[in-house]
Amino acid sequence: MKNITKSSVKAWFNHFGKTLKYSLHCIVSPFDGFWDLTHEKRGSIGAANFLVIMTILTTIWKYRYTSFVFIRVQWEHFNILLNICTFLLPFFIWVLSNWCLTTLFDGKGNLKDIYMGSAYALAPYVLIQLPMIVVSNFVTYEEGAFYTYFLSFSMIWCGFLFLASVMQIHDFTFGKAIFSILCILVGMLVIVFLLVLFFSLFSDAIAYFISLYKEISYRFY
Amino acid sequence: MKKALNIIPVITLMLFAALLIQPKMASAESDLFYTYTYDYWKLERESPDAYAVDSVSFGNDFKIGHFNNPEGMYIRDNMLYICDTGNNRVVQLKYENDKYSFVREIRDINNNGKTESIVTPYDIYVTSSGEMYIADYGNLRIVHTDSNLNVLGEIYKPEDEETLDADFQFHPQKLVVDTAGRIFVQAENVNKGFMEFENDGEFVGYVGAADVQFDFVDYFKKLISTKAQRDQMEAFVPTEYNNIALDSEGFIYATLGTFESDSVESAKPIRKLNAKGTDILIRNGYFEPIGDVNYANGGGYNGPSKFCDVTVLDNDCYYCLDMNRRRVFGYDFQGNLLYAFGGIGYREGSFKYPVAIGHMGDSLFILDKDLGSITKLTLTEYGKLINEALDTYKIGDYDSSADYWRQVLKLNGNYDLAYIGIGRALLRQDKFEEAMEYFKLKLDYKNYSKAYKLYRKEWIEDHIAYIFTIIVILIVVVFIKNTVQNIRREVNEE
Incomplete structure (x- = not known):
């Protein structure tokens, strides 16, 4: 365990700032950027975590602070945990499925690289949607096309970056990347299926022990 | 014993009196x-x-x-x-x-x-x-x-x-x-x-x-x-x-x-x-x-x-x-x-x-x-008020329309149309900010946008002087900063 000193904290923040700033370079020149991200160690897990957290916050703030002209939320039925999970769960399953399958396809990246690449690919989402929350409060319904255009633009950009990250981190060609993305998506479904199966079996098992306990306790009382 | 007998007519009288008091049927009926x-x-x-x-x-x-x-x-x-x-x-x-x-x-x-x-x-x-x-x-x-x-x-x-x-x-x-x-x-x-x-x-x-x-x-x-x-x-x-x-x-x-x-x-x-x-x-x-x-x-x-x-x-x-x-x-x-x-x-x-x-x-x-x-x-009285409010709005009497809607609200605070009606009347009276409040309350985004558009226009027209001043000040500040930097560099180079 390294000692935490003032200088080490300062160095960590320096590194964090630099790697986070690198995401800006990453999203404008993705092929170059994602290659250097892992191969040249220009990225960091800290920055990746930060981007993931910012994405979660953006999705929540989007519901909370976007003008009601565009998003109307029935707060009685709003579940913040569910909201977080609807982003986080698919994201981690994507990372996991990506790692599982690209290992089979001779991908160069390890789990850490994949996580970092995927997290950096989320940067446009935060960079565009966060300001759009503010902008939404200053535009009218008729000008909504402008607002929705930027939202879909950020999504398309993110999708493109995900493709680029798969290509560069694993050193794939374009065709192979497309093919592996399709496989990853199928793999995600398989993982979800296994998870559901596991949980239902698990809950059955727990129910079995609970009923066993009940039977025994009825014997004694 | 005699005293007890005296009570009997009193009780019968009271029972008869009770018969005369009927529970009000009308309220139960309207429910x-x-x-x-x-x-x-x-x-x-x-x-x-x-x-x-x-x-x-x-x-x-x-x-x-x-x-x-x-x-x-x-x-x-x-x-x-x-x-x-x-x-x-x-x-x-x-x-x-x-x-x-x-x-x-x-x-x-x-x-x-x-x-x-x-x-x-x-x-x-x-x-x-x-x-x-x-x-x-x-x-x-x-x-x-x-x-x-x-x-x-x-x-x-x-x-x-x-x-x-x-x-x-x-x-x-x-x-x-x-x-x-x-x-x-x-x-x-x-x-x-x-x-x-x-x-x-x-x-x-x-x-x-x-x-x-x-x-x-x-x-x-x-x-x-x-x-x-x-x-x-x-x-x-x-x-x-x-x-x-x-x-x-x-x-x-x-x-x-x-x-x-x-x-x-x-x-x-x-x-x-x-x-x-x-x-x-x-x-x-x-x-x-x-x-x-x-x-x-x-x-x-x-x-x-x-x-x-x-x-x-x-x-x-x-x-x-x-x-x-x-x-x-x-x-x-x-x-x-x-x-x-x-x-x-x-x-x-x-x-x-x-x-x-x-x-x-x-x-x-x-x-x-x-x-x-x-x-x-x-x-009913309530239905009449709603009709009055709609009619007065239609003929352009927005003041009284808003008044009628306010009366409707007193009878039914859950009536979304009344809020929107007041908002619409306020919008016609050029009270954009108040109108926006009413529309926002009932999530009427289309009317809100109409009100907001006018409000925004009004706001910019009112504050155009300040906006320009701020822009000019910013430009001047940037210009001064640049020239100061340039002069410093030149001084340092020398």
Whole structure:
């Protein structure tokens, strides 16, 4: 365990700032950027975590602070945990499925690289949607096309970056990347299926022990 | 003992006194009548009664025997014409001074000296001059008579081989006549819209053909199935109108009752047709005018509301009769739901099988086929306030409109239209910021945007001087900073 000193904290923040700033370079020149991200160690897990957290916050703030002209939320039925999970769960399953399958396809990246690449690919989402929350409060319904255009633009950009990250981190060609993305998506479904199966079996098992306990306790009382 | 005996008369007196004090019945009675609206989230919001039952009348009240399955009703001025279908007659009633009086019974008509009787009349239309058009369903014709029942014209099945089969039976069910004397008829098994006849009974064509309900899955199924299978399947047919009414300006309001449960909104169950037959109904409300937007299936009543009749008041509010859950839905001219009420039952204000709705002034008359009853509903204080608010807004008196809406709010704080109404009135008075507040409260984003656009414009116009000053200051600051830096660099280089 390294000692935490003032200088080490300062160095960590320096590194964090630099790697986070690198995401800006990453999203404008993705092929170059994602290659250097892992191969040249220009990225960091800290920055990746930060981007993931910012994405979660953006999705929540989007519901909370976007003008009601565009998003109307029935707060009685709003579940913040569910909201977080609807982003986080698919994201981690994507990372996991990506790692599982690209290992089979001779991908160069390890789990850490994949996580970092995927997290950096989320940067446009935060960079565009966060300001759009503010902008939404200053535009009218008729000008909504402008607002929705930027939202879909950020999504398309993110999708493109995900493709680029798969290509560069694993050193794939374009065709192979497309093919592996399709496989990853199928793999995600398989993982979800296994998870559901596991949980239902698990809950059955727990129910079995609970009923066993009940039977025994009825014997004694 | 004697003292105890003295108490007995006192007790009996008290018991008698107690008998005189009756519990108030009226309040319990009005609770039976449920009125509601929907908020933005499709939640049912209870509302005070906008209409209250004034009276329920039966055929027997006029010593003419019970109505037997009456199908249609038409109201002109203070005359009610009830098509007593099962008894092959039309009963004319007069409503005056809060009382019905029997005028006449129409059974026989005089066709050039020959007496003919009408068989199962389904509907009647009476022009302002008293001429009558009767949908003589049993005789497969429409009879046009003057006010003394002399036949002026008859309409039988039109000669039109292209659209009508040889074995087609002309069963007119509902009809209206516009001011130019054109007759619009909804006939049984006609799904091409309303049949239109000229003044002299000549068939012109169809108006307002309802769109075909088209389903891609069905289409695909049809594509891959054999011919034998295809014949078994239902044909793609346009849906059939089930009723027709005229508003004060002569536009046709039509209702549609046959559609798939999951396609209510695209089916547009209520339409306003112009002369060309296109739907021009304004639908600016939270929801399309489709009746119930949030309903449960149970108790034998499934699916969305199915309208069977509509009546349009002089202030362009229209009231639709839902034959599924036996409710009445009132809409304003913008398509906002004003209130809904009614229900299934034998009680006053409930209906067994309502078939027709009409209005006299702003009172509603509802004809019940099973019970053979006419229910008269009159506006309550609350309903009057809403109408006043709508009317004053329409003529441009925004101040009093807002005042009326504020009074409505006192009676019903859950009434979204009142908030929006106040907002709209404020918007017209150029109080944008307050208007925005009201719209935001009820999530009316379209009106909010209108108000915001004007507010933003006003704000920028007011603050344009400050904005320019800030921009100029920023430019100057940047310029000074740059020059200072340049000078420093030059100094350092030297």
